[in-house]
Amino acid sequence: MKKVLFFIFIITSVNSLYAQSIPKILELGDEQFENNRFLEAIPYYEKVYAVNKRNYYAGYQLAICYEQTLQFEKAEQTFKTISEAPEHEYQTKSIYKYATLNKRNSHFDLADSIYLELAKMPNVEPSLLELANQQREGCLLAKREQEQNRNFKTELIKKLNSNFHDYGATENPANGNIVFATSRNLSGEQYKGSQFSGLLPDMMMYEMKGNGNYSNISGRQKFNKLNTKWSEGSGVFNAQGDKFYYTSCENDQGNAGCKIKFSQLKDDKWSNPMVLNDFINEANSENKHPSLSVSGDTLFFSSDRPGGHGGSDIWMSLRGDEGETWLPAINMGKVINTPENEITPYYSSPHGSLIFSSNGHVGYGGYDIYGAKGNSFFSPDLFNIGFPFNSTWDDTYFFIGDSIGYLSSNKENKEVLDLYKYSVPDEKLFLSLLFAGELMVDGQIMSKYRDAGSIDLVTFRAEDYEGYALFQPVVVKKKDLRKLFNSSAVEGGTIASNLESARVERSAKTKSRVEAIAETKPVELKSYESADDVERLYFDYSDFILREPSKVALKNLYERLQGQSYTRVNLLAYSDYLGSDQVNVDLSQKRGNTAKEYLISLGMPSEKIEVLARGELRSDQERDHWFRRVMDRRVELHVDSPQQLELSIAKNIILRKPLSLDEIAQKLNLDPEKVYQWNGSNSEVLTPGTSVRLYIPNNQKLDSKYFITEDNIWDVF
Known part of the structure; x- marks a missing residue:
């Protein structure tokens, strides 16, 4: 009897000790998770979830890690398991994620039915309900657009792609050279990736040959010296081609703490990179994906800094009076940015529009590419640019060069990003057709913030009025951004005339769709605090x-x-x-x-x-x-x-x-x-x-x- 009691005592003690260690294991996993080291976080969450399937926090975090590291089958199964458990804190979010992964696999009808069931649940968070309704709209949009031929074509750049990640192609306007990021094994030393299997990405430069081939010229002008053991990628040249701005994640955190750097071509060599000032690279934030206006005085980029609308947002900054000084960054507002992620901006100076990727707007699945166009970027018309540029997978890094455009997507391989190209005879005409073409009308996104009071960039910072102000104000003349923006589409032709009638039709469709969605909403919604409510x-x-x-x-x-x-x-x-x-x-x-x-x-x-x-x-x-x-x-x-x-x-x-x-x-x-x-x-x-x-x-x-x-x-x- 004493032996039995002693054995029970030992088992109880071991279980007690293990239970005490679980918070520590989760803490270690959370530390990796917060630094975007998802592969490293997985073993910690797996260990806890394997022992206790009712630890839904560990299970949910584990599923997120699977999703972030492109292990979609594991992610889908884990979300499904958590969503089928009795009511708990992570149930509705897991149901939403499970539906979204089905949507990614083009199971639009199944995904739509899951979103519908989620909307009927009495305890669903209003913010999640709004996302679910957007995803339902995206399911209809994807099914409708798949049936249409818009006469646009994209094709894999087979001679540049590898079995690893290849993404973020940009072109030097001075010579047409192409720079992109890759996780393939290069000659320099690279650390192992902390998010995906393989190596951290570095940049490569290629020259396009007349016969359709490409030549690796990364060593020319010592461009490859911009690479480090850490992550580099996603850059943009200035109009003269002698400055290059790019993302670099060089620090002891591995893939966290990314910053935007620039290098200048001097004496036919690229200089040692410099970090842009703190208004661009704010402390404790991820700052990535620079895009430059053709005039070089406005920088667009993505950042998850505080004060945004959730996740990563698109921000912009004006160049200061001296060199590479930049003014405090401006959030691009609630029409462009969502509680999810907005990344990889591209500013088209000829068209006066902003192109970016998002997983928070109405879309086909994963990240889609969107265009914002209007008199103001803070209250623009917003478009999903549709097939074949978007898919149910991740479509990002839109860029237009001299006659060829580029984008990155994992729609073919499903596990790694590849480079795609498309023909662009004239950038302004191409984007006008893409935004306003007759078949593109259903891609217009009707934002709930569209009619809100907004900042008009035509007069933004111009201050050319006489305003009444209390407390003896001092008005200082500042930069005029009017040269940046062009609200016109294609003058004449059928596009401009079709657009107005198309918008009326779209408005009617949206109204009926909104009414249909409203029927699925619970009668009572709990009040909640938005990301802006602080x-x-x-x-x-x-x-x-x-x-x-x-x-x-x-x-x-x-x-x-x-x-x-x-x-x-x-x-x-x-x-x-x-x-x-x-x-x-x-x-x-x-x-x-x-x-x-x-x-x-x-x-x-x-x-x-x-x-x-x-x-x-x-x-x-x-x-x-x-x-x-x-x-x-x-x-x-x-x-x-x-x-x-x-x-x-x-x-x-x-x-x-x-x-x-x-x-x-x-x-x-x-x-x-x-x-x-x-x-x-x-x-x-x-x-x-x-x-x-x-x-x-x-x-x-x-x-x-x-x-x-x-x-x-x-x-x-």
Whole structure:
């Protein structure tokens, strides 16, 4: 009997010890996962999930790793298993992923039915429901487009592709040489890949011969010296062909912390690369895929930095007054960017449009290529450019050279990216046909943000008006971006005339489709916080002193984070547009530093706080008002965490008329003591332009005679 009890004791002890080690194993897996080292993360998640199939977090993370490393069959089976388990936190997300992988395999009807069942579930998150409805729209779009012949052709570049990843082709406009990234084994030393099997990618340069062959000239002008043991790829030349901007992931993290570098051709040799400044390569962010305007003064790129709309977003930056200095990057807005990923931008100067890849818009599956065109990139018309450029797999790295265009896709091999080419006799005509062709009408994406107040880049930063402003503003003349944009399509012909009627038809189709989708939505939806819904601290004009409500907000954040796992608090600091670029950057830095110092005084470790000075927020200056600029003078509190955090976020309102906190509480039927608690004790009458923190529902309507928010400001003026 004693032996039996001893044996039970030993088994219980071993199980207890192993149970205690599981959090440590998951922590090690999460560390690899956060650094995009998905292959290295897999063994940790596999070990936990093999022992406990009810550890749905480990299973879900494992499936994501399989998906990221192109092990799609394993990913699909794991998502399926998790989705069939009894109700749990990761069930709806697993169902969505399972449907999406079926869509990738062109099982459109099956995927559509799974999305439909997901939409009927009572506990589905509204954001996930929106994505599912987009994917259903994509299933219909893919089935419809597959049946049409649009007379466009793409073909594999067999003489450049290998059995490894080959992607991101770009062309030097000065000589037609082609540069692309590859994970094949080259002569230099390369580390093993941390995301895919094989080696980390390096760049190669090829010369196109007249007989249709290609010659490897990577050693010419010492171009291959730009490669390191780490990852390089996805670049762009300037119009003169003597500067090259590219992605480099050279650091001790392996494939994480990617930055954009540039090299210059000097004395017939490519110089040692230099890293672009911090406004392009923001700390603790992935910064990739540079694209340059033909004038060379605007850089587009993708980044997952805080303050975006989720995942990687497309950003843009203007060149400064000296050399390779760049101004604070601007997010391209809610029409182009989604809560998912937007990557590999290509800016077409002849057509005045932005081409990019996304897995967050209505598409066929995986990453699709989209085009944004209009008077403003912040409220453009958005198009899925369709077959044969897009497939149900990943289609990325769109680029147009002198007479040939390039893109990358894994639609043929399914496991590795290959290079494709297509003929482009004239870039403006080609893209106009691609966007506005009669058969392309159904590819237009109707964004829910399309009619929102937006930044018009035609007048963006021009400031050629006389606007009323409070607090003695100083208006400085800045760069005029009008030369960058051309809102016209093809003049004359049938395209322009067909487009308007086609849009009307498309609008009717979209309306009926939206009504059909609405029928699948649950009757009640839980409220949720969007990626943009974060706590904000407001400042007085040209000032960086914390107001009392801001101190309360920072204290609440600090107290909420106690006992929760978080990686970093990012303080995104902004100014309004008044004043010079450098003054505004310096001012936003001081605002961020003030908030950081206050958090440190509360006890938060300094190394867990990052100040990201963004300078001008660049609100819509055509619809400028001093209330709008009050909202621009702010610091946003963004928290990075491997897991979902429980944070209470107050809604900030701006007073339009003098009111005390007691009067505010009375008008909104709130407890005065709580209003004082949320804002600090203040019995004085607050002046117009003062911000007040309130915990009220996001959809609560406020009387615009007294209160201004981000939602109603343009309803007032």
